[in-house]
Amino acid sequence: MHRPTYENQMNNHSRIYVVGGGKGGTGKSFITASLGTILAQQGKRVLLVDLDLGAANLHTFLALGKPQVGLKQYLNKEVRDLNDVVMQTKQTNLSVISSSGCSLEIANLYYAQKVKLIKAIKKLSYDYLFIDLGSGTHYNTLDFYLISNEGIIITTPEPISVENMFRFMKSIYLRKIKQALRDNGLNIICQEYLKTVKDSQIRSFSDIINFLRQYDAKNDTNIESCIKDHKIGLILNQFRWQVDMNFGHELTKICNKHLYFDYHFLGCVSSDNKISDATMKDRIFVNEYGYAKTATELYGVARKILDESYQAELSLPLVS
Ligand SMILES: Nc1ncnc2c1ncn2[C@@H]1O[C@H](COP(=O)(O)OP(=O)(O)O)[C@@H](O)[C@H]1O
Ligand SMILES: [Mg+2]
Numbered sequence: 333m334h335r336p337t338y339e340n341q342m343n344n345h346s347r348i349y350v351v352g353g354g355k356g357g358t359g360k361s362f363i364t365a366s367l368g369t370i371l372a373q374q375g376k377r378v379l380l381v382d383l384d385l386g387a388a389n390l391h392t393f394l395a396l397g398k399p400q401v402g403l404k405q406y407l408n409k410e411v412r413d414l415n416d417v418v419m420q421t422k423q424t425n426l427s428v429i430s431s432s433g434c435s436l437e438i439a440n441l442y443y444a445q446k447v448k449l450i451k452a453i454k455k456l457s458y459d460y461l462f463i464d465l466g467s468g469t470h471y472n473t474l475d476f477y478l479i480s481n482e483g484i485i486i487t488t489p490e491p492i493s494v495e496n497m498f499r500f501m502k503s504i505y506l507r508k509i510k511q512a513l514r515d516n517g518l519n520i521i522c523q524e525y526l527k528t529v530k531d532s533q534i535r536s537f538s539d540i541i542n543f544l545r546q547y548d549a550k551n552d553t554n555i556e557s558c559i560k561d562h563k564i565g566l567i568l569n570q571f572r573w574q575v576d577m578n579f580g581h582e583l584t585k586i587c588n589k590h591l592y593f594d595y596h597f598l599g600c601v602s603s604d605n606k607i608s609d610a611t612m613k614d615r616i617f618v619n620e621y622g623y624a625k626t627a628t629e630l631y632g633v634a635r636k637i638l639d640e641s642y643q644a645e646l647s648l649p650l651v652s
Contacts, residue, residue, distance in 0.1 A: 346379070346461040347641055348454075348480035352504075354496025356387075356467035358486045359569035362607060363630070364464040365393035366618050370634040372426035376459040379418065380428045383476050384466035385441070388431035394421050395614045402430035406452075407445060414452040423616060427458075441472055450479055460641075467496075469503040477504055478511060482563045484598065488570040489579055501564075501591050502537075509540065512558045541592055565598040565640075567633060572603050599633045602626045
C-alpha cells in the first residue's frame with residue numbers, strides 16, 4: 333500500500349487538513365467548524381482558516397457574529413503577519429482566520445497574492461489547521477486544496493453532489509500532476525516526451541500513470557510516487573436512513589480504483605435540523621447538542637483523525 337511521507341509535519345508545526353468538495357451546501361464549513369471544536373475540546377491547539385473568499389460563513393458555525401478582523405486586512409496589506417488576523421473563538425484552544433467581508437475582487441486573488449498566502453499559511457504553528465474551501469474547481473481552489481497532502485472531501489448522498497465530488501477529485505488529480513511535474517523541473521521535458529507518444533495512447537488516468545511509470549523508469553525520477561503521495565478522507569454528510577449504509581465505503585472503493593490517491597472513509601454524518609437551531613441560537617452545534625446522533629458521528633470522525641495523526645507520528649523517523 334502507498335505510504336504517505338507526511339511532508340507537512342516535517343516542514344512546519346501544523347498538521348494541515350484541507351476540506352473541500354465540488355458542490356456548495358454539502359456541509360464543508362459546518363464540518364470544519366465541528367471537527368475543529370471537537371479537537372480543541374480534546375486539548376489540541378486548532379486553527380481554522382476560511383478560504384471560501386467569495387462566500388465566507390465559517391464564522392457563523394462558530395457563533396462569532398461579524399468578525400472584526402480577518403484575511404481581508406492581510407490581503408489588503410493592512411497587516412504584514414498572518415498571525416495578526418487570527419481571532420480567538422468562544423471555544424478554548426480554537427482560533428479562526430475569517431474571510432468575512434472579502435470582496436469579489438479579493439476572491440479572485442491574483443497569482444502573487446495566492447503564493448504569498450499559501451506560504452504564510454504553511455508557516456502557521458498549531459497542532460491542527462483545517463482549511464475550509466469554497467465550491468467549484470477554480471484553479472485557486474485547487475491550489476488551496478494542494479496546500480497539504482492530506483485532505484477531506486465532503487459529499488452528500490445526492491447524485492448531483494457525488495458527480496460534483498468526482499469532478500473535483502479529477503481536477504485535483506490533474507492539478508497535482510501539473511504541480512509535481514513543475515516542482516521537479518519536468519514540465520518542459522515531459523512535454524517533449526509526450527510529443528513522442530501518440531495522443532491516442534493517453535486517454536484515461538491509468539494511461540497517465542502508465543506514461544509516468546515509463547518516464548520514471550527511463551529517466552530515473554520518482555514522479556509517480558510524488559503524485560500519489562496524497563491522502564484523502566471522505567465524509568458522507570446529510571446522511572438519511574433511506575441511503576445504503578455501505579454507500580460511503582463503496583464510493584471510497586471506486587475512488588481508490590480509478591483515482592490514484594490514497595482514499596479512506598471517515599464516516600457518515602446524519603442530517604439534523606438541530607444544526608440550524610444551533611446557528612439561530614448563536615451556539616456551536618457540538619457544544620450545544622453534544623449528545624445528538626450527528627454530534628456523536630462527528631466525534632467518531634474526529635477520533636479517526638486523531639488516530640491517523642498518532643499513527644503518522646509513530647511512523648516518522650526518530651530524530652536525535
Ligand atoms: N448534517 C447536516 N444536517 C442538516 N443540515 C446540515 C448538515 N450539514 C450542513 N447542513 C446545513 O447545510 C447548509 C450548508 O452547509 P455549509 O457547511 O455552509 O456548506 P458548504 O460549506 O459546503 O457550502 C447549512 O445551512 C448547514 O446548516
Ligand atoms: Mg462553506
